[in-house]
Amino acid sequence: MFKFDVLAEDFIGILMVVPKTLLLAILILFLSTLLGGVIALIQQYRIPVVAQIVKVFTSFLRGTPAVVLLYLMYYALPQIAHLLLKIVGIEFNPHDLNPVVVVIVTFSLTMSAFQSEIIRGAFMSVSEGQIEAAHSLGYNFLQTLSRVIMPQALMEALPDFLNSYMVIIKALSLAFLITVVDIFAQAKIMGAMSFRYLEAFVAAALIYWLISAILTALINRYELRLRKAY
Amino acid sequence: MLTLKNLRVAFGEHEVLKGIDITVQKGEVVTFIGPSGTGKTTLLRSINYLEKPSDGEVKLSDVGINFKSANKKDILKLRRKTAMVFQQFNLFKHKTVIENVMDAQIAIQKKSKKEAYEKSCEELEKVGLLEKKDMYPSRLSGGQQQRVSIARALALEPEVILFDEPTSALDPELVGEVLKVIENVARSGMTILLVTHEMRFAKNISSKVVFMDQGHIVEQGTPEEIFEKSTHIRTRQFLKEYYETEEELAVANV
Numbered sequence: 001m002f003k004f005d006v007l008a009e010d011f012i013g014i015l016m017v018v019p020k021t022l023l024l025a026i027l028i029l030f031l032s033t034l035l036g037g038v039i040a041l042i043q044q045y046r047i048p049v050v051a052q053i054v055k056v057f058t059s060f061l062r063g064t065p066a067v068v069l070l071y072l073m074y075y076a077l078p079q080i081a082h083l084l085l086k087i088v089g090i091e092f093n094p095h096d097l098n099p100v101v102v103v104i105v106t107f108s109l110t111m112s113a114f115q116s117e118i119i120r121g122a123f124m125s126v127s128e129g130q131i132e133a134a135h136s137l138g139y140n141f142l143q144t145l146s147r148v149i150m151p152q153a154l155m156e157a158l159p160d161f162l163n164s165y166m167v168i169i170k171a172l173s174l175a176f177l178i179t180v181v182d183i184f185a186q187a188k189i190m191g192a193m194s195f196r197y198l199e200a201f202v203a204a205a206l207i208y209w210l211i212s213a214i215l216t217a218l219i220n221r222y223e224l225r226l227r228k229a230y
Numbered sequence: 231m232l233t234l235k236n237l238r239v240a241f242g243e244h245e246v247l248k249g250i251d252i253t254v255q256k257g258e259v260v261t262f263i264g265p266s267g268t269g270k271t272t273l274l275r276s277i278n279y280l281e282k283p284s285d286g287e288v289k290l291s292d293v294g295i296n297f298k299s300a301n302k303k304d305i306l307k308l309r310r311k312t313a314m315v316f317q318q319f320n321l322f323k324h325k326t327v328i329e330n331v332m333d334a335q336i337a338i339q340k341k342s343k344k345e346a347y348e349k350s351c352e353e354l355e356k357v358g359l360l361e362k363k364d365m366y367p368s369r370l371s372g373g374q375q376q377r378v379s380i381a382r383a384l385a386l387e388p389e390v391i392l393f394d395e396p397t398s399a400l401d402p403e404l405v406g407e408v409l410k411v412i413e414n415v416a417r418s419g420m421t422i423l424l425v426t427h428e429m430r431f432a433k434n435i436s437s438k439v440v441f442m443d444q445g446h447i448v449e450q451g452t453p454e455e456i457f458e459k460s461t462h463i464r465t466r467q468f469l470k471e472y473y474e475t476e477e478e479l480a481v482a483n484v
Contacts, residue, residue: 133320133379136278137334137386138310140302147337152324 003199010190010203017186018207024103024175024182025168031108032168033161036115044120058113066110067174073106074099074178099178107171111164118164122157123149155226159219166212183207231256232277232390232421237286237297239272246272247283248445254390254438259422261432263456264442265468270425273442274392277423278314279305291389310338313383317395319375321367321382328354328363331382339386346385353381357411373404377411384415391415393424429472433457441465 042054061069078094085092126149134144169183176185183204191200237250246269254260262270275281276297277288283297290311295304321330331350335341341349354360357377359370367375376396383391393412397405409431416422416435426432432439432453439456441448443464449456460466 127320127323129316129318129320130322132280133314133316133322136280136309136312136314136316137382138306138338139334140306143337147333148322155324 003196006194006196006199007203010187010194010196010200011206013190014183014186014200014203014207017181017183018211021169021172021182022211024100025165025172028104028107028111028168028172029161029165031104032111032115032164033119035108035112036117036119039112039116040119040123043116044123058116061110061113066107066171067177069110070103070106070174070177073102077102077105099175099180102178103172103175103180107168110171111168114167115161115164118157118160119153122153122160125156126152159223162215162219162222166215169211170208231291232423233287233289234273234277235287235289237273237276237283237288239269239276239281239283246445247276250286250447252440252447252450254421254423256389256421257419258437259416259424259435260438260440261424261426261436262440262442263426263429263432263468264448268442269445270442271394274314274394274423274425277390277392278309278312280314310386311389312392313386313388313390314392314394315376315379315383315396317398319367319372319379319399321375321379323367326364326366327359327370327378330367330378331385334382334386349385350381353385354378356384356414357381358407371404372400373407376400376408380408380411380415384420390421390423393422393426395425395427397426397428427472429457429469441468443468 039054039058042051078097081097082092082094130148130152131144134148139147172180172182173184175182176188181189187200187204190203191197194200232254234250234252237247238245239247250269250273252260262273264270272281276283276286279300286297288295288297288308290308293304293307293311295308322333325333328347328350331353332343332346335346335349336343339346351360351363354363357380359374359377359381362370362374362378367378370378380396396412397408400408405428409428412422412424412431413435424432424436434453436453438450439453440450441456441460441462441464448464449460449462451460456465457469460469
């Protein structure tokens with residue numbers, strides 16, 4: 001039968017890896033937003049050659065399952081790192097590459113394609129008229145960007161960024177495939193130790209749900225405040 | 231003090247302004263009238279360099295720009311001496327009314343917050359919206375938003391203020407309050423260039439009226455000369471469409 005004391009035990013056990021998972025997700029969110037920003041800029045200004053390469057790159061990222069990419073990177077990244085470091089003269093054993101690095105790189109890349117779309121949309125949401133008004137008042141490019149465009153784009157993008165954060169946390173459950181221990185991996189381990197998988201997975205599901213409920217509440221409150229302002 | 235010479239603007243193959251020459255004296259109120267698509271708005275926007283003219287020169291007190299060789303510095307200088315009031319108001323929607331009026335003073339004129347605040351209150355008082363200073367633009371009516379945008383322009387103490395169809399986007403009952411504010415601005419001695427379809431207002435407020443058609447200036451003169459004594463057939467035809475009743479036609483003597 002279902003044992004609630006096992007559930008409680010698993011729940012606490014899994015809670016231990018929650019900070020690590022959240023931190024990992026924050027790091028991935030930050031890196032993918034940075035990369036997404038660069039992609040958005042390249043596409044916005046249609047920089048020749050680079051823009052085409054980026055287009056193929058993002059289309060590849062969007063068209064491949066995360067699991068496949070994760071495995072691909074797990075086997076390819078150490079070799080790439082080995083090759084690149086060899087050029088600069090550093091000896092690097094491909095087997096020394098921490099799988100956490102592979103997870104960070106892979107998910108930062110996959111999320112960057114989505115982040116770039118969010119950023120592009122946020123910038124487009126600032127009306128052309130306001131930008132013209134800033135120009136007509138004598139704002140230069142940087143002043144227009146920092147005083148008119150950025151504040152509005154950021155407010156527009158923030159709920160979407162929080163949503164991306166949730167997506168990343170859930171996507172990290174795949175990380176166990178390459179031995180990185182997140183919420184899901186921890187549940188598997190705890191289940192295996194007690195041979196009570198059901199309780200472990202229920203605990204994991206509850207924790208995912210809890211995190212996403214808190215984040216959703218945050219987003220809703222923010223959006224409500226936003227709508228009140230303007 | 232404001233001179234335009236041979237101003238030409240083209241959108242691709244289509245030439246919108248075909249060589250405009252005009253001189254505006256300090257304190258003059260110059261109104262541009264004419265059919266839609268004639269280039270009146272483009273003319274105003276060129277003075278602010280929101281359109282990029284293909285040829286011509288502009289001179290505003292000590293700033294002179296040849297449009298063929300304009301650099302960024304010149305353009306900023308020109309923009310800082312002029313202010314534009316748009317058809318769609320274009321207030322910064324993430325800033326409150328007072329922040330809208332303050333921001334350029336702080337960013338561009340490098341005023342202290344206190345100075346900018348005081349100046350902004352003064353200008354908002356003039357347009358009768360001081361009590362709305364902490365509201366966001368979306369909470370205001372179109373007429374109120376336009377009055378804020380006028381305060382924002384005036385707060386920079388420009389040498390010339392450009393009104394681009396300031397009442398065209400407004401509900402009819404809101405037009406009056408905005409026209410009244412513009413009238414006050416004109417009375418204060420500000421140099422004004424105005425594009426409008428409010429013919430009666432143009433007639434009352436202008437020191438000079440310019441009739442444009444198909445990218446050219448057809449004629450210019452005092453309101454009386456244009457509205458009542460014009461001998462140009464295009465001008466008379468255009469004005470006829472604007473007088474609605476027989477009575478008005480008779481009074482205007484078109």
